[in-house]
Amino acid sequence: MSETTGTFVVTHAESDSAVVRDVETAQVHTLASNPGLEVHDVLEATVAPDPPLEVTWQLVDIEDRRAIELVDSDLEPTQHAKELAADAEVGDLIQEERAGTGEIHIFCVPSDDVDAAAADVLEDDExxxxAARLEAVRVEVRRAADEGVLSVRYLPD
Structure with missing residues (x-):
């Protein structure tokens, strides 16, 4: 095994260890120590096998560390998002790039399932x-229950 550099999400954190997952390859690395990491931290970092047994990993370098803010907004999806959803079927996902950076994902769900769908998005490690892959620092979930529209906005800083 050798060093790996990439973007990692902290999936578990305890006082003496942590687990990070590479957002591109989904490779999971258990760290032999925890240098102050918290669940959902996003790291641009390098990890390497921890000697002598090399069954755990260590953080060799952290180039950048950021937190992703998850927001369950009381705002409705934008008019544009609703228009995109108007021609979609229940179960469809519409992805659209934002002007600049980031993305908006629009889900069409049964009207009575919008709140459950929003909760699922907010609780999902993916x-x-x-958000880490899209270089977003804020994820905003909006919903229009009466229309069965859920929008997930991946926003830059």
């Missing part, structure tokens, strides 16, 4: 990993 939401954080996707």
């Amino acid at each position: 939401t954080i990993a996707r």
Whole structure:
């Protein structure tokens, strides 16, 4: 095994160890120590096998560390998001790049499932990993229950 450099999400953190997952390859690395990491931290870092047994990993270098803010917004999706969803079927996902950086994901769900769908997005570790890949620092979930529209906005700083 050798050093690995990439973008990692902290999936578990205890006082004496942590687990990070590479957002591109999904490779999981258990760290032999925890240098103050918290769950959902995003790291641009290098990890290497921890000697002598090399069954755990150590952080060799942290180039950048940021937190992803998850926001359950009381705002409705934008008019544009609703228009995109108007022609979609229940179960469809529409992805659109934002002007500049980031992305908006629009889900069409049954009206009575919008709140549950929003909770699923906010609790899903993949939401954080996707935000890390998109270089977002804020994920904002908006919903229009009466229309069955859920929008997930991956926003830059």
